[in-house]
Amino acid sequence: GDSVTQTEGQVTVSESKSLIINCTYSTTSIAYPNLFWYVRYPGEGLQLLLKVITAGQKGSSRGFEATYNKETTSFHLQKASVQESDSAVYYCALETGGYKVVFGSGTRLLVSP
């Protein structure tokens, strides 16, 4: 079946430092999946952060970037300089044929002042 792996359950980063949240995926689909990062800020609902539907392309939003790497089957989330307001839970997800969307287990980001 399809799966998404996020190895870090929680990441703590000091404000203004760089961030990387790891995401790898596995799919049995012969077509390349669409890849997403969703985010849940404290007290808010889950919402889309960014998406990339073409292998090799980069998506960006709110200073975050993620590159769809089909060779390593990865879609790591990066930011050059985090802020306290970035503290949230981040979920990597893939969409295969039939609109099936599979999520990773999530990574909680804590940004310390």
Place this chain on the structure above:
Amino acid sequence: DMKVTQMPRYLIKRMGENVLLECGQDMSHETMYWYRQDPGLGLQLIYISYDVDSNSEGDIPKGYRVSRKKREHFSLILDSAKTNQTSVYFCARGSGQLYFGEGSKLTVL
């Protein structure tokens, strides 16, 4: 509007009771989803609905069934709830980008 509404937001049931979780959307979008989320496990897909009476099992359908008689409404039904079905349930709509409801927290005692 992209609003997805879930009812009830909180529910406490005893083991063996039936549970009905309801989800509504205001865009008549075709594809709708039910997920459950447990600590450390992320969101697990229960069912997908492509349209009225066109539903497909997700990764963990056992113990659940769904009903979609109108495009705007998608219900999740637990016949004879079990304690291990205590969870937060999320409904979503969309394709390519999902829009989520606020969740329904179910406790089965």
